[in-house]
Amino acid sequence: MTRPLAKAVAVVTGGGTGIGRAVTLALARAGARAVVVTYRRSAAEAEATAAQVRSLGCEAMVEAADVADDAQVRRMAERVVENFGELDVLVNNAGTTRAVDHADLDGLTDEIWHEVLDTNLLGAFHCARAFAPALRASRGAIVNVASISGYRAGGSSIAYGVSKAALLQLTRNLAVALAPEVRVNAVAPGTVAATRWQPGLHGEEGFARRAAAEREVVPLRRTAEPEHVAQAVVGLLGMDLVTGEALILDGGKHVLY
Template structure:
């Protein structure tokens, strides 16, 4: 198969950062494989929006913590497109347990967060290596500012994102020179994720964070997607790096 357009796979591609990444890549001329775990309706809508931008898409339901399912997902991408130029490892999960509730963190909760956020990221990357290597492709992982500094996020989630930072560097070291691997670390981001975390305090705390940020607003999913695209299409001599996207907040506090 000789598929002329570049192809990207976005995990967790139905909502949030994943949705913005799909649409940004579609607008830049990529065909896109959209992975989702449970948000089928949202993934369907994202696929329609990507198609409106000219992208050929494939929807693949897969829990990235399931290695057999991950390998089947990459087989579907290869069968459909025959190539993979960019992998956006965005699938992630968290918990509702307060970061100060140490006793509330169960082994099952901890293991589930790490299975998706860390092991799942590795499994998808491992399965994608042959196609990425053939294309001279790249990987962009979704980390978080709480993987670099403490923040009001559940313990397992914050620790898993620190592991993503380390995994990014380890993968970059071992996959070079054929495949570049970088990560993005968004700060406080507008939207449903932070609404679930902050609940009734969302508006007040987000407004306060914006005031304390040099660029005077909080990050959006589109901001993150644009940075991802720049790491995919440019920055050809950059690998193993984590790009913080927080409007300068972390550098000013």
């Protein structure tokens, strides 16, 4: 970024829990002036995260917005810019999934397709479009939170993997569309511990077994934490000449596929 991160105003969608919470707190610790935490359902968690942000000496604003709803996103963008006068950083972290076995094609209904794509793909586009004028004015940056499932045929469902693959392509397209003022990059985590997603999909014990087995073959022999993803997001925000790129965070597992 051409402006120091210490002076930044940032929006983190889905910023109250998991990876989003870690990113929100990392930005506050990096000295951001203000961080906006958005949520769809996790109001209490968003407020708790905002309180932590304020304890770090950073302004915080909590916004309810379903990123799948373009009208809600546009209204949120208006409130953010009206309140802070600018925006420097957008982290498109809000996402959803539904567990459907890849072989169960009939189980992957149109409803599930729309739910996943509307949030994971269109949601990121809605936010990028709504905040584009402010980001251009500040010569800011966007980081999209994708997934290793965007590169390979794995993950919780076909719809989820496709949504993340499309998000990676959206990252490249937006990097061109918003250049030269705005840089657009992505992070693509593999398995991430200490979030609600994996235990929700596999159960606490099931996830623990899967993570332990994975660590036996992952080159770095570690399972990523949300803070590792936040570290990558903050790193990309500081890379002035990098745009249209995606950084995989899976301890090196992808090099073995």
